[in-house]
Amino acid sequence: MxxxxxxxxxxxxxxxxxxxxxxxxxxxxxxxxxxxxxxxxxxxxxxxxxxxxxxxxxxxxxxxxxxxxxxxxxxxxxxxxxxxxxxxxxxxxxxxxxxxxxxxxxxxxxxxxxxxxxxxxxxxxxxxxxxxxxxxxxxxxxxxIVPPLFPYDRINVFTSDEALFLEEVPESIIIVGGGVIGCEFGQFFTKIGAKVTIIEMSDQLLPFEDPDVSKQLLRAFKKDKIKVMTGEKIVKCEVKDNRVIVHLENGKIVEAEKMLVSVGRxxxxxxxxxxxxxxxxxxxxxxxxxxxxxxxxxxxxxxxxxxxxxxxxxxxxxxxxxxxxxxxxxxxxDYRAVPRCVYTDPEVAAVGITEKEAKAKGIEYHTGQFDFRALGKAQAIGSYQGFIKIIVDKEDKIIGASIVGPHATDLLTELTLAVHLGITATQLGDVIHPHPTLSEGIMEAIHAVHNSCVHAL
Structure with missing residues (x-):
């Protein structure tokens, strides 16, 4: 053959x-x-x-x-x-x-x-x-994707392809799009010294995730002094004197040395x-x-x-x-259990359906949530922002999960397996999780589904 x-x-x-x-x-x-x-x-x-x-x-x-x-x-x-x-x-x-x-x-x-x-x-x-x-x-x-609106010259206005070959840190940069690529690059640039503005047309960062997930990331971005502008539409973009000037629908003008366009592929x-x-x-x-x-x-x-x-x-x-x-x-x-990962700080990871998808589809569901702040391991390593949220259907099957916090992308595998195999919250909750670990948070969130979490009120 x-x-x-x-x-x-x-x-x-x-x-x-x-x-x-x-x-x-x-x-x-x-x-x-x-x-x-x-x-x-x-x-x-x-x-x-x-x-x-x-x-x-x-x-x-x-x-x-x-x-x-x-x-x-x-x-x-x-x-x-x-x-x-x-x-x-x-x-x-x-x-x-x-x-x-x-x-x-x-x-x-x-x-x-x-x-x-x-x-x-x-x-x-x-x-x-x-x-x-x-x-x-x-x-x-x-x-x-680079819409015609943007003067894509690969020098002043570029995509993630060109961003990986910059030879110096830009003084300031506008990032168009608050999805995975925009968020990861936004935090990277700000941590190496650039002044970053993220402009997102949707009303939240990571538009396809739950609002409570987005809020956690927004909190971290504010701490990093990243300016986030959501619900904003760009109507004009021009390059003058090696500066990128953006005109928003509401009349506001944003200016920076460079622009990264990350609106999709x-x-x-x-x-x-x-x-x-x-x-x-x-x-x-x-x-x-x-x-x-x-x-x-x-x-x-x-x-x-x-x-x-x-x-x-x-x-x-x-x-x-x-x-x-x-x-x-x-x-x-089987596309029911496709893991989604964002490598920001804190990391964001999710699998299955989100809570807002469950509501939109009229699915009867319950959730369990546990904050990393209550975990001994998270306190010990000094990284405790975020939470683990589990979504189960009326038959107690785990149909979705979201994690915001330390090592979220690694922790997600256990929940991806649960969604893929149709494991129930009761079954996963019976599994002994090692202590002290971040994975205990999964067990605690599962217990919270049935109001049996002993480490949370």
């Missing part, structure tokens, strides 16, 4: 390796470095930079732990960027090593579907090659050729069935090009499923 995968991001390279493990002769066509946006321009580099600011904050807080730090704390911006680049390079090399060991043929070029079973690869020197394939998997990912399907071979699209996304097969038999699509959450871990799961189905399987993806 010959399988060609177009796109080497977290969906594509996983699909390629899995198909090879199942015995396929696999060709992976990728126009840049393997790992895609997540590894090269998203998840990993931003977390590397945020890790630096976390260390910085630890040093600043050292006195609270009985440690005297004498002397000025200085940020070496380029050293920070070089560390980020080194991490990316190591991980890219690791993926290339795995592809080689699995005998996946990696072609550095641009792929285009020219027939149901043929992919044309165009290399940088303009030469081309035709690859025969029994099955094709489309995994070309997404790119940032769109599927990258340019020059892919899939429409010419009959692959159907729905509102700019590739239409697939439950097996991730497109309207053309033998052509599959995964990741940001299909109508599923734009998350690396979702793309990887879909890559596994598409590869197995291309090899004769009949797998599907």
């Amino acid at each position: 010959k399988i060609t995968v177009i796109g080497g991001g977290p969906g594509g390279y996983v699909a390629a390796i899995r198909a090879a493990m199942l015995g396929a002769d696999v060709t992976l066509v990728n126009k840049s470095k393997v790992g895609g946006t997540c590894l090269n321009l998203g998840c990993i580099p931003t977390k590397a930079l945020l890790a630096t600011t976390e260390k910085l904050q630890t040093i600043k807080d050292a006195r609270d732990f009985g440690i005297k730090v004498n002397g000025e704390i200085e940020i070496d911006f380029m050293a920070m960027m070089n560390r980020k680049n080194k991490i990316i390079g190591q991980l890219v090399s690791g993926i290339e090593f795995l592809l080689d060991k699995r005998k996946v043929r990696l072609l550095n070029g641009t792929g285009r579907v020219i027939e149901k079973n043929k992919v044309q690869v165009k290399y940088e020197d303009a030469t081309t090659e035709i690859i025969d394939a029994d099955k094709i998997i489309i995994a070309t990912g997404s790119v940032p 769109r599927p990258y399907l340019e020059n892919l050729g899939i429409d010419d071979v009959g692959v159907k699209l729905d509102k700019g996304k590739v239409e697939v069935d439950e097996n991730l097969q497109t309207s053309v038999e033998g052509i599959y699509a995964i990741g940001d090009v299909v109508n599923s959450p734009f998350l690396a871990h979702v793309a990887s799961k879909e890559g596994m499923v598409a590869a197995e189905n291309a090899m004769g399987g009949n797998k599907t993806v």
